[in-house]
Amino acid sequence: MKVSVLILSYNFEPYIEACLLSVLTQITDFDFEVLCIDDASSDNSASVIKALATQHTNLHFFENKVNLDGKLSLIKIMQASTGHYLIFMDGDDLALPGKLQAMVNYLEQHPECALVYHEAESFDSATNQTLGYWSRDFYNWQYIPQQANAEHLVKYGTFLNTSSVGFRRHDKMVDAIDGSYGLVGDYSWHILNTMYAGGSIDFINQVYGRYRVHNNNCTSRIKSDLNRREACLDSQIWACDKALALGMDNDTVAKGKAHHYFATAMYFLKLHEDARFTRFITESATFNQFFDARHHLAWELRENPNMARAKLFIT
Incomplete structure (x- = not known):
């Protein structure tokens, strides 16, 4: 066949x-x-x-x-x-x-x-x-x-x-x-x-x-449940660790993990879930990688979510 x-x-x-x-x-x-x-x-x-x-x-x-x-x-x-x-x-x-x-x-x-x-x-x-x-x-x-x-x-x-x-x-x-x-x-x-x-x-x-x-469908259920969105991050980090175990270089995996934490933080920032934003953007810096200039700016403004929203989202 x-x-x-x-x-x-x-x-x-x-x-x-x-x-x-x-x-x-x-x-x-x-x-x-x-x-x-x-x-x-x-x-x-x-x-x-x-x-x-x-x-x-x-x-x-x-x-x-x-x-x-x-x-x-x-x-x-x-x-x-x-x-x-x-x-x-x-x-x-x-x-x-x-x-x-x-x-x-x-x-x-x-x-x-x-x-x-x-x-x-x-x-x-x-x-x-x-x-x-x-x-x-x-x-x-x-x-x-x-x-x-x-x-x-x-x-x-x-x-x-x-x-x-x-x-x-x-x-x-x-x-x-x-x-x-x-x-x-x-x-x-x-x-x-x-x-x-x-x-x-x-x-x-x-x-x-x-x-x-x-x-x-899966995408809609994740978007409607903040805890499921956090669980998605766990899945993504687990996948990065599996890639590392299979031989992918550590620098690439660290960049991936930093990006996933940054993306999760931005998701919660947009929803005005400020405590979650601060937690995830802070954790994103532990990999010693910044995905892009927006990531670095979000991290710098981690204690000021209102300013971060004003700078990072076009209203």
Whole structure:
């Protein structure tokens, strides 16, 4: 089998059919299989997937009787997959025409590429309105070359949309998932997957997917819960430590950690969570690295959040 598309579903009854059909109707010059796992949803997601599987012989349905979480579910279908190339999607997102062909063409033409990703359009699920673009609108996009690497992930954060990612099969691909951690486990997964596979992280500058924004997706839940935002920082620091353990140089990892603390501090500064801002911007300096001039200014104004807001945010 040339390609395996891996799709996770948990309580995605309103979205999973559209997601699966957007993949199953792709026109390609190769065979592909779709492996979709439902993680013990409390809605009718499983029934929707099962019905589609009776109509499409290349759709393989897996069902957890108890909730395992995304990591274990992904391992389960990855181990069952047979494709030389693997492409991941969340069950609430959409593939646009040409996605699979473009990703496979790129990987076949660029053997040095460990992980390929395309641009994704963010859209409001309720109105279908386009909200922006995942990569081009990423706040550190100016630092990301077309052919990046794991060091860019460590230093600058998650500049790729997980539902836009594809890679070739390798011996440690399951280890990369098994080693991921926390609320932003995809961040550590991409770092580990790239380092284990060896190679670059390459961008296809074409919109081949739509990222659905709704109240129940991970990004929305993190934004609505300050404690979850703090937990995200823990996940990011853990991922940086894993990169260090796998041989990434200490200076790069220190820059990444300093940046993550700075970004977290800025998040809380904007929300007028001044105590958290002061705590995280102070901790960001312990790595003896400043991400940029704004980081240094925020640290200098750590005891004066009102002045920091006036200097750092355009009102």
